[in-house]
Amino acid sequence: MKYMNILIALSLFLFSNTGFAEEHTVGQKNKAFSVKQIKIKKGDVIHFENQDPFFHNVYSLSDSTTFDLGSFPKGESKSVTFNTPGTIPVECAIHPNMYMEVIVE
Amino acid sequence: MNTKQFKLFTMSSVLVLALLGISQIAGADDEIQMIFKAGDLSLQKWLLADKPPVPKHNYPSHERIELGKKLFFDPRISRDGNMSCATCHSPMFGWGDGLPLGVGYKGKILGRASPVVTNTAYNSIQMWDGRKRDLEDQATGPMEASVEMNTDMHAITKLFSNSGYKKLFDKAYPGEKVGPATAAKAIASFEWTILSNDSPFDNWVRGDETAMTKQQINGFKLFVDSDKGNCSVCHSAPNFTDNGFHNVGLKAYGEKNPDMGRYVQKPIRVLKGAFKTPTLRDITLSAPYFHNGEASTLMQVMDHYNKGGVTKKDLSPNIKEIKLDKQESEDIVAFMQALTTPPVPFDLPILPLD
Incomplete structure (x- = not known):
């Protein structure tokens, strides 16, 4: 019985999402991000996927999370792990009308 | 199908x-x-819209456009009284100046060409390097720049208090303080009318x-x-x-x-x-x-x-x-x-x- 309890606890840990980072995808299409705002948990990953037939960039110069993913063409994606809670503005440097916010809880 | x-x-x-x-x-x-x-x-x-988006805090009324037009062509705005907005953004040169690089205060050759004003009201960001968000914000730039109009802000506030300008400001912006910021708004209203569509x-x-x-x-x-x-x-x-x-x-x-x-x-x-x-x-x-x-x-x-x-x-x-x-x-x-x-x-x- 003791081993059974351990097995159940281990299964719950392995098959639950608790403690695991989630992955999200944000598209870049028609010179806009697919969402204007996204709420995620600390440690989650966002894949930014370029769906336009030209290059885009993704960057943030926020105090808590600074990154520059460079430029990448259609079909490619680049990822960022958000480890600090807060509201992170994210933009495309090439096309500054492309703006969104990542709310990290 | x-x-x-x-x-x-x-x-x-x-x-x-x-x-x-x-x-x-x-x-x-x-x-x-x-x-x-x-x-x-x-x-x-x-196809562009017939008119550009209307600025939220500066509706381009007839009075504002008319005032802005006078200010745009008034060389007395510059410190030396010899350079208006139209010096670098002339209708004779497609609202540019026809020069490779702009010419500023005391004839100084600037680092970049004078950008054309045409259709800038449709744009979401201004200047070659995007340092200004809108035309209201942009219009004060050349006045403040020491290498461009190098405007004496005290002197132009005095100019705007002459009876002619005072009447125009009162009609265009009743109750608002007359000065460089109001002038910039009026200039932006005039620029809002410079279109090619x-x-x-x-x-x-x-x-x-x-x-x-x-x-x-x-x-x-x-x-x-x-x-x-x-x-x-x-x-x-x-x-x-x-x-x-x-x-x-x-x-x-x-x-x-x-x-x-x-x-x-x-x-x-x-x-x-x-x-x-x-x-x-x-x-x-x-x-x-x-x-x-x-x-x-x-x-x-x-x-x-x-x-x-x-x-x-x-x-x-x-x-x-x-x-x-x-x-x-x-x-x-x-x-x-x-x-x-x-x-x-x-x-x-x-x-x-x-």
Whole structure:
């Protein structure tokens, strides 16, 4: 019985999402991000996927999370792990009308 | 319609269009197939709205536009009393100055060309490096810059208190404090009226088959084709700008201590030497071209892009060697000539003296 309890606890840990980072995808299409705002948990990953037939960039110069993913063409994606809670503005440097916010809880 | 039927329909459509002599190309700026027939629905995205968006906090009333027009042409705004906004943004030069580089206070040659005012009210970001968000914000820039108008703010507030200007300010901005900030708002209202949205190209898009020549239509096809001109990747619909920033590989960027452009505002690698995409509307009125006037003619601009730029360092990833032949380049130039709205007579304002 003791081993059974351990097995159940281990299964719950392995098959639950608790403690695991989630992955999200944000598209870049028609010179806009697919969402204007996204709420995620600390440690989650966002894949930014370029769906336009030209290059885009993704960057943030926020105090808590600074990154520059460079430029990448259609079909490619680049990822960022958000480890600090807060509201992170994210933009495309090439096309500054492309703006969104990542709310990290 | 199932997949097989859809494919059959698509193939039939292409065949019919081919038989009619009408080609379709996916634009460089998006993947929507364009059909190159006057008035076609697929072309309508290239039409600008009749009027630009109305600024939230500065409705361009008749009184504000009229006041702004006087201020725009009034040289007394500059410290030496010899330079108005129109000195660098003249209707005689397509609202530019016809010079490779702007000329500022005491004749100082500036680092960049005077950008044209035409259609800037449609844009979401201003200046070659995007450091100003809107026209209200931008209008104070040259006044404040010591190398440009170098305005004595105390002196112009005194100028605005003369009875003529005072009446105009009171009508345009009742209850608001008269000064540089109010003047900037009025100037922005006037600039809101400087538009180009009725060119032969616009008429062709609206349905006038005779508005553009065959060569110009072919130039438009090449312009939007990502495998040919690839121009619309940056000069996109409807104002022929993506409001974006690109290093287009100018010769000057290869020189010592080049102008870093947008990178100074936003230190992101892809912005090194990048400048805002200018509109191409009325482009025939505002040579020379590029942010430093490096090209004298539109054919020189085409030569530049045929080579994929001169300086390859930090080149925008959206720029590539397009390698068009002479005829194709001439066709695109012919198309760009169709982007000029026929100029109409312009009345200069009488300025308030006292």
